[in-house]
Amino acid sequence: MAAQRKTSRYVVPIAVAGIAAATIGLVPALAASGDPDLPEITAQQLIEKIAASDTQTLSGTFKISTDLGLPAFDGLLGGLAGGGSGEGSADPSAQLTKLVSGTHTLKIAADGPERQKLTLLDGKEQYSLVHNGDEVWAYDSASNQVFHEKGAEEAGRAPEKELPASPKALADEVLKAAGDTTSITVGGTANVAGRDAYRLVIAPKQQGSTVEAVTIAVDAATGTPLKFTLDSTSGGKPVVDAGFTKVDFARPAASEFDFTVPKGAEVTEGDQLEKDHAGKAPEDLEKALGDFGLGGAGQNGPEVVGEGWTAIATFDTGEAAPKTEDAPKEARGFLDALGDEVSGKFGSGTVFKTKIVNALMTDDGKVYVGAVTPQALVDAANAAK
Template identity: 60%
Template sequence: MAPYESESAGRRKATRYVVPVAVVGVAAATIGLVPALADSGSPDLPKLSAQQLIEKIAKSDVQQMSGTVKISTDLGLPSLGGMAGGFTPGAGGSSDGGDGKAGSAADPQSKLMELASGTHTLRVAADGPDRHKLSVLDNAAEYSVIHNGDEVWAYDSASNEAYHSKDAAAAGDRAEKRSKGETPKGVPATPKELADEVLKASGKTTSISVEGTSQVAGRDAYKLLVKPKQAGSTVGGITISVDAKTGVPLKFTLTPAGGGKAVVDAGFTKVDFAEPAASTFDFTPPKGTKVTEGDDLKAQDKSHAPKDLPKDLPKGMPKELKDAQGGGMNDMKVIGEGWTSIAELKLPGGQGLPTGGSGSGDVPPEAQKFMDALGDHVTGKFGSGTVFSTRLVNALITDDGKVYVGAVTKDALVKAANAAQ
């Protein structure tokens, strides 16, 4: 019997469709690991060990490339639709908070998060560390982010809005590091050292092997398979297809332990390692474009911060005030290691989800029924709480305001919460 009891089969079915913001953030973060997709055939290539293939990746010195990427993500979340604008470029509109000043439909921070579900086609280009372009295509509309030196532009053709930011200091730091050619302290200096460190670090928790070959975007590739050795992880395995000639990862597929289609399947359908045209990274806002300056948004954020708090907060200040100042994340700690790591943190105020009923009055009974349908109610030595799930990441929010989140099973979350008592 599982170490917790579900309230109903209907609720279990509903849990995979809704997840707290923290879970969405962790799950969405998996998208940025490696670009890739579309493989066929098994070319006859010289045999390589896992260490040799990792070294090949580390030796890769590709600076220029361009291509088309298809990315499919199925975290078990519903279509966000009007709640988040879907990913129809421009559908999100401006978020001005009623004052017409804050937010932009082209702001990359919110726009690219929408890649967390569905299937999307992207065009990508790179020319060294300071020039990149990513465009998300959707029928006749297009959303692009262009990084050229110390400038970043984002443009949403559907809404005709643009976001602009300058970061001269960061660009200068990158140039200085490249000119010195120094290796940061503690970082392996050679591909072999890096491969040794990766294999050594993964020994107890991870299995790494070369599992055959494939073709990705018409190029021969090796398939590196990374799998958990630990029980309790929701990750079944990760396959990375590596270009046999350049060592560049071309395909990334993450499959869940529970089976079914991939959680993330991303890869090149076309790729070219020639230098992109310089004009690829040029951008001038079309006439009539509403331009939002990133510095202006930062200034607005600062203006909305509490003004009556001292710069140096006293050690004896109330915990609630510390939580408000630090977002309640200062108490976060990690339980376990490797694939079964679980982040534990406390919600501000030391309270869990709001509850309904005639006694508390926190939320109306109808709203409470809706919240109950979103997650599985669980109990244990820790007390009681609610588990919210995706196909990859699960989160337990206890009634006393603790959160346990990780790419682990529900049983593992309950076990961690019990052990923390």
């Protein structure tokens, strides 16, 4: 289990596939002006096309922009987790956290499940992550640091999960599990990275969700997801806008996945990194959260109120919530920028807001979290009284 968890740090999702409690809208695609004129297709047929896709090889340029409506928090996670790998490290678990904010350009190559390469371009500097067979290499040009782990393929092997026998069977399973909280339709067509694509639009029917819609651009020829967009009800820029700007489905050259340690670079082995930081970063993070009244969260496991897009997780920290000034200094300004004081039948508390996920911490230590509006959190707290 520990080995699987360690290796899972290197998995970088290119497309997000997670559709639950959904209603499939059988609305055919209608091409808008300027978009490719493709044959009509229903949402069920498009889901079948995605399920039938067997893309094993590709290369290209991928751009991801993330706007959570948060103040800048570069270094915040590293500051809270003190002792973990941060700037000047090639450890993937530290470097890939950069993708949760701002705009980034990546070069991507894949040749089946055994060989992948990702290069994060950051001005003149680059960060490269290479998986080749049973080895993982990572290189940070800014610090001339190398991370290496052997046996990654074996460590990441997980038991196979039985899946429906055909794309249609998989689509039928989605239909069977469908509820009345979500609408899934085909919202026209698009051109992504020079490829004709259909737009699969997933949107909540419920009131109170902060999610406006999730849109996945699906390659019309291969069924491969090319772009993912998550929009918030607050409007403005998408919360996540991630997709290929260039893509080629030909097999990359084998040499693309070779790695040679640059001259003078310092190499850190994965096993040694685990030993050096065993228990340290989690303990420091737990202390930081405990200082802000969240240390008891794990003692009283969360309960879920509601369903679908408006589900709210709630738990009791077991102690009165401190004020923002009691938070770790690394987080103080960050929390000040997020928090709004609220009150109701539950008493009083603070709502910490992003464009998608909001959290209410009451003064008596109860926490309500969900991809819902602040008012929905207040209503849930009032209902609990």
